[in-house]
Amino acid sequence: MSLVSDTPAWQTLTDLANTLSSTHMRELFAQDAQRAEKFTAQACGITLDYAKNRITQDVMQALVALANQQQVTSKRDAMFGGAIINNTEQRAVLHTALRNFSGKPVMVDGVDVMPDVLATQEKMRQLVNKIHSGEHKGYTGKAITDVVSIGIGGSFLGPKIMTEALKPYWYKGIKVHFVANVDGCHIADVLAERDIETTLFLMSSKSFTTQETLQNTLTAKDWFLQHGGSQTDIALHFMAISSNIKAATDFGIAEENIFPMWDWVGGRYSLWSAIGLPIALALGYEHYRALLDGAFAMDEHFQQAPLEQNLPVIMALLGVWYVNFFGAQSHVLLPYYHYLRGFPAYIQQLDMESNGKSVTTDNQTVDYATGPVIWGSEGTNGQHSFHQLIHQGQVLIPADFMLPLRVPHNIGPHHAMLASNCFAQTQALMQGKTFDEAKAELATKGLDTAELDALARHKVMPGNKPSNTLLFEQLDPKTLGALVALYEHKVFVQGAIWGVNSFDQWGVELGKVMGNEILDKLENATAPLSFDSSTNQLVERFRAAN
Numbered sequence: 001m002s003l004v005s006d007t008p009a010w011q012t013l014t015d016l017a018n019t020l021s022s023t024h025m026r027e028l029f030a031q032d033a034q035r036a037e038k039f040t041a042q043a044c045g046i047t048l049d050y051a052k053n054r055i056t057q058d059v060m061q062a063l064v065a066l067a068n069q070q071q072v073t074s075k076r077d078a079m080f081g082g083a084i085i086n087n088t089e090q091r092a093v094l095h096t097a098l099r100n101f102s103g104k105p106v107m108v109d110g111v112d113v114m115p116d117v118l119a120t121q122e123k124m125r126q127l128v129n130k131i132h133s134g135e136h137k138g139y140t141g142k143a144i145t146d147v148v149s150i151g152i153g154g155s156f157l158g159p160k161i162m163t164e165a166l167k168p169y170w171y172k173g174i175k176v177h178f179v180a181n182v183d184g185c186h187i188a189d190v191l192a193e194r195d196i197e198t199t200l201f202l203m204s205s206k207s208f209t210t211q212e213t214l215q216n217t218l219t220a221k222d223w224f225l226q227h228g229g230s231q232t233d234i235a236l237h238f239m240a241i242s243s244n245i246k247a248a249t250d251f252g253i254a255e256e257n258i259f260p261m262w263d264w265v266g267g268r269y270s271l272w273s274a275i276g277l278p279i280a281l282a283l284g285y286e287h288y289r290a291l292l293d294g295a296f297a298m299d300e301h302f303q304q305a306p307l308e309q310n311l312p313v314i315m316a317l318l319g320v321w322y323v324n325f326f327g328a329q330s331h332v333l334l335p336y337y338h339y340l341r342g343f344p345a346y347i348q349q350l351d352m353e354s355n356g357k358s359v360t361t362d363n364q365t366v367d368y369a370t371g372p373v374i375w376g377s378e379g380t381n382g383q384h385s386f387h388q389l390i391h392q393g394q395v396l397i398p399a400d401f402m403l404p405l406r407v408p409h410n411i412g413p414h415h416a417m418l419a420s421n422c423f424a425q426t427q428a429l430m431q432g433k434t435f436d437e438a439k440a441e442l443a444t445k446g447l448d449t450a451e452l453d454a455l456a457r458h459k460v461m462p463g464n465k466p467s468n469t470l471l472f473e474q475l476d477p478k479t480l481g482a483l484v485a486l487y488e489h490k491v492f493v494q495g496a497i498w499g500v501n502s503f504d505q506w507g508v509e510l511g512k513v514m515g516n517e518i519l520d521k522l523e524n525a526t527a528p529l530s531f532d533s534s535t536n537q538l539v540e541r542f543r544a545a546n
């Protein structure tokens, strides 16, 4: 098969991008009073206004033609149907089965996975209720008040960020804490404030081989044993979530305390599995279930809505448009909602670990970018920091703004101020400010002509900077579930267009192997070194200091 960059649909888009490069979005808005209406789509409590993009209806049609040419819908159906689409690991990709409430079976290798999925959800529900009711007690008979979740990557980001995003829904009486980094400062800080009698540790690792998670759990176990807990008490205080049951039991976790997951769930897609247990403990099972319901609703939308009205497809196509036809190298996420402040970091793993690839599923090296750098932080903080570069810098950075229309507080004018900042940023990015407008603003400042011209040049804002605005009625668990699934499917569609396998992550493996080799040399201070001279020197300096 030819690369997507050699296809007619790609050429059409290249031509359209050239034509459109001389047209400012101000003109596109001036030409069409219905522009906002035409470029707005809605689903699952989310409204996407994508009118402030460098697009026309011709562009959107050509992008949809690209999606059709790349067989996005049949690839989508293959994923939902349990086909082995992760071809380098020979795995199905079925995080969608974890939120499948259709009552229909999902088959992998001729076996329906739904009974195991539902049984695990029931086991989670029972544990959450036992902990919240105080029925599950610590070894001294006290109720559990704190949960420490240990995991990294997808076994950390989803649980932590979704828990944080749903703070208004937290169950009173339980606090959930997260440890990811192997940096001992992290676990030391978390343990220092815990009461051994009332703390439950959850070890989350799909593979049960991840260095950071294994070491942090060993440290937690040592702490438990050193502070009065015994080997038999461990069963009341340590549980695990893993697809590697044997490794978990070998590690010392009682089999009944292991929540299973499966190799058809990718790490960065695993919050819907028992990896989401910390979320369920923080919120209560009903709210956790609503999160899954929201994702299921988005799955249905993704499968059923025409491509032109399909939220994940539209967002994916706009991303491809900027990455491949305007050379955008990054994409910024700007949640205007404090509790959603971690969302950019979540999408960073989802997007960059999925599509940061160079070879297609049919083993060809690509000659185009397969994804931008994803970054961002909460509004309005970014406005007083990096927005300057988005407004006036020489790099194109498409943005996703996010705002709940209603918030769980009613404190003075805060929410209207927040919303006005969000909307104003999208407006300023699109509209910009011309030289004449800048000069007119300075007219009353008493400057001479040369001074006025010089200063006005600095105040020019080019505008024509693209953004999407995502509005939610409110960020309840169901809407958050839909939002996460929206981005998952966006990433899927982009991977389908670029022809890459979005579900492996070989790029992270080499560092792990080399890290272990270096650890060996750090722990054996006399072992000869045969790395490159820089690495040798770094190891020697570490040895000298320790």
Ligand SMILES: O=P(O)(O)OC[C@H]1O[C@](O)(CO)[C@@H](O)[C@@H]1O
Pocket: 152, 153, 154, 155, 204, 205, 206, 207, 208, 209, 210, 213, 267, 268, 353, 505, 508
């Ligand atoms: O759940 P595990 O197996 O400990 O893996 C944690 C993370 O490590 C990665 O494999 C890569 O670092 C991620 O994809 C994954 O989410």
